[in-house]
Every structure is written in structure tokens, then in C-alpha cells.
Amino acid sequence: MSYKTILVTDNPPIRTVTLNRPERRNAMTQEMQLELIKVLEDSVADHCGVLIMTGVGEAFCAGLDLSELQALRDKSPAEHRADAERIARLFLALYESPLPTIAAVNGPAIAGGTGLATLCDFTLATPGARFGYTEVRIGFVPAIVSAFLSLQIGDKHCRDLLLSGRLFGSQEALRLGLVNEIVEAAELIPRATALAKSLLDNSPQSLSATKRLLAAQHRAWLDSAIIAAMESNTQSRETADFHEGVAAFLEKRKPVWQKKS
Numbered sequence: 459m460s461y462k463t464i465l466v467t468d469n470p471p472i473r474t475v476t477l478n479r480p481e482r483r484n485a486m487t488q489e490m491q492l493e494l495i496k497v498l499e500d501s502v503a504d505h506c507g508v509l510i511m512t513g514v515g516e517a518f519c520a521g522l523d524l525s526e527l528q529a530l531r532d533k534s535p536a537e538h539r540a541d542a543e544r545i546a547r548l549f550l551a552l553y554e555s556p557l558p559t560i561a562a563v564n565g566p567a568i569a570g571g572t573g574l575a576t577l578c579d580f581t582l583a584t585p586g587a588r589f590g591y592t593e594v595r596i597g598f599v600p601a602i603v604s605a606f607l608s609l610q611i612g613d614k615h616c617r618d619l620l621l622s623g624r625l626f627g628s629q630e631a632l633r634l635g636l637v638n639e640i641v642e643a644a645e646l647i648p649r650a651t652a653l654a655k656s657l658l659d660n661s662p663q664s665l666s667a668t669k670r671l672l673a674a675q676h677r678a679w680l681d682s683a684i685i686a687a688m689e690s691n692t693q694s695r696e697t698a699d700f701h702e703g704v705a706a707f708l709e710k711r712k713p714v715w716q717k718k719s
Contacts, residue, residue, distance in 0.1 A: 463490035465514070466497055471507030472654045480515030485523035486570050488541075491548050494574075498551040507662060508654040509555070511578060512562040512647065518587065519571025524708070530695065531704055538695045542688040545570065545602050550684070552577045553606060554673040556666040558657045562650040563587045564643065568625075573603040576610065576636045579669075582650055583628040584643045589636065590625035597703020597713065601691035605683035609676055611635055 465476040475497055477484035501509050513519055533541070552559060552574065561578035566588045575581055575589070591607070593600040600620050608616045611634050619626070631637040641649045657665065694700055698716045706713035 461493045461497070463487065464493050464497065468506075471505070471658060472510065472651065473501050473504075473506040473508070474510045474512065477511075477513040477519055479523075480513075480517075482523055483517035483520035483566070484513040484515065484571070485520045485526075487523045487526055488544065491544055495544075495548050495551050498548075498555055501557055502555065506557055507658050508558045508560065510560045510562055510647075510650050510654060511574065512650070513564050515565070517565040517571075518561075518563045518567040519574055520566060521569030521571050521592070527704060528708060531701060533695070535692055535696065538692045539688065542602060542691040546684050546688060549573055549577055549602055549606060550680075554669070556669050558654075558665055558669070560650050560653055562646050563628075563637075564646055569593055569600070570603070573606070576631075577606055580639075580653060581631075581637045582639045582641050582646060582653070583631065583637045584646055585628055585640055586643070587628045587631075588625050589627075589631050590623065591620050592623045592625070594621065594623040595703075596707045597694075597697070597699040597701070597715075599690050599694040601687035601694070602684065605680055605687050608683075609680070 461478075463477070463479055465474075465478045467474040467476070475494070477490070479485060479487075479490070498509070530538075558580070559578040560580045560582065561575045563575045563581060563583040565584065565586065567575040568588070568590050569592050572589045572591055575583070591600045591603060604616065604620055607620070611619075615634055628637055628640045632640055639649070699713075702715065703713050
């Protein structure tokens with residue numbers, strides 16, 4: 459299958475998926491999300507051994523594309539719900555894939571890009587990579603990713619990152635457990651490939667079974683959390699703060715939030 463927003467390179471049994479919108483810092487669109495879901499499903503059907511994800515150019519993924527952000531203001535509640543369901547499908551497909559997955563984070567991974575980078579089984583990042591769940595800065599709720607993040611780093615750290623919306627570097631991501639290794643840029647793909655090859659020395663049946671076991675241990679809680687997250691996401695996009703945040707971002711000005719009554 460040919461893709462418009464990603465590149466798929468096979469060196470069997472290793473598959474590399476590269477986000478390929480360098481002119482937009484690999485920002486996500488609805489099309490990219492659907493293509494990523496498709497390639498994750500196809501990689502299982504194609505009996506790949508390990509999947510590596512990275513980005514073209516200086517960024518891994520800058521979050522939601524500006525064109526998508528502009529369209530959000532005119533969407534109906536049903537369309538907002540469909541957006542939430544799609545990102546939940548993508549994050550679940552990545553988190554629960556029976557294949558070992560490795561993110562080679564070559565630059566900034568912001569908002570949804572942080573989700574992509576850190577939901578892989580292994581996350582390698584360059585010293586200059588930056589991360590951040592920046593949604594609250596523009597009136598969004600980091601809904602879907604919150605369910606996964608609380609599992610990964612615990613409630614207290616999760617609150618810090620999601621409520622502050624601050625950016626943080628590779629060293630802090632390593633300390634929090636969101637990054638496994640920091641690797642110089644020139645060695646990033648070679649190191650990811652070496653890690654993939656080391657995983658291929660293990661039993662493929664055991665790897666898949668272990669991943670299914672780990673996913674099953676959290677699935678009931680995660681299902682409930684994602685349902686609540688999708689509802690929160692949909693409701694938040696009907697608020698005055700959401701519309702003001704999007705407008706302020708597009709107009710490159712500081713938002714004026716509605717005061718609580």
C-alpha cells in the first residue's frame with residue numbers, strides 16, 4: 459500500500475515507519491492518524507518482527523497540524539467524538555500491538571507527538587529532543603493520552619505534566635521513565651536498529667504473549683479511562699475556553715480565558 463503522510467521501509471523482519479511531513483514538522487492530520495492505524499495493523503498481518511517509528515527532518519511530530527486546528531472550530535459534537543475515537547484507536551493500536559515497537563525520537567515530539575513517542579515499548583531520544591503535553595495552553599484537554607500517561611509515570615508526575623503544559627527535555631523524560639535511552643543524533647537509527655535486532659533474538663511467540671499479557675493486565679481500567687476521556691474531549695470542545703484558545707493560537711496572541719463564575 460502507498461501512503462501520503464508516512465514512509466514505510468522494510469528490512470525484514472524490521473519495519474521502519476517514518477512520519478513524512480517535514481514541511482509541517484511532521485504534524486498530525488486525520489489522514490496521518492488513519493495511515494498510522496493502517497500500517498500498525500498491516501505490520502501484524504505481514505508478520506513483521508519489530509517496528510521502528512521516527513520522523514523526517516528536524517522534528518519527530520509537532521502535534522496537531524494547523525489546518526486541522528482551524529477546522530476544529532466548525533465541527534459538530536459528533537465530529538469531535540469521531541476525532542476522539544480515532545486518536546484512541548491509534549494510541550491503543552500502538553500500545554497494544556503484539557509487535558515490539560521502538561520510537562527513535564529525532565527532535566521535538568509535542569502533544570499528540572509525545573503520545574506517539576512514549577507509547578512505544580522503547581523510546582530512544584536525541585539530547586535535543588523536546589516533549590510536552592501542551593493542550594491546556596490552548597484550551598484543549600489532554601484527554602486520551604492521560605489514561606496511558608498515568609499508567610506510565612503515576613498520578614503525581616502525570617498531574618505535573620498535564621496541568622502545567624510545560625515542555626521538558628530528554629533528560630527529564632529519561633528520569634520520569636518516558637524515555638529509555640538518550641542517543642546522539644548520528645547514532646539514533648543505528649541504535650534503534652541494533653535494539654530491534656537484539657529483540658529478534660528472542661522468541662517471537664514469547665514476545666507477543668508477553669505484550670498481550672501486559673496489555674490485558676490494564677485493559678479493564680484502560681477501557682473505562684478511555685471512555686471517560688473521549689467524553690471529556692468532546693465536552694471540552696464545546697466550551698468558550700476551547701474556542702478562545704484556538705482563536706488565540708491561530709491569531710498568534712495570548713488567550714483571554716473566561717473567568718469562572
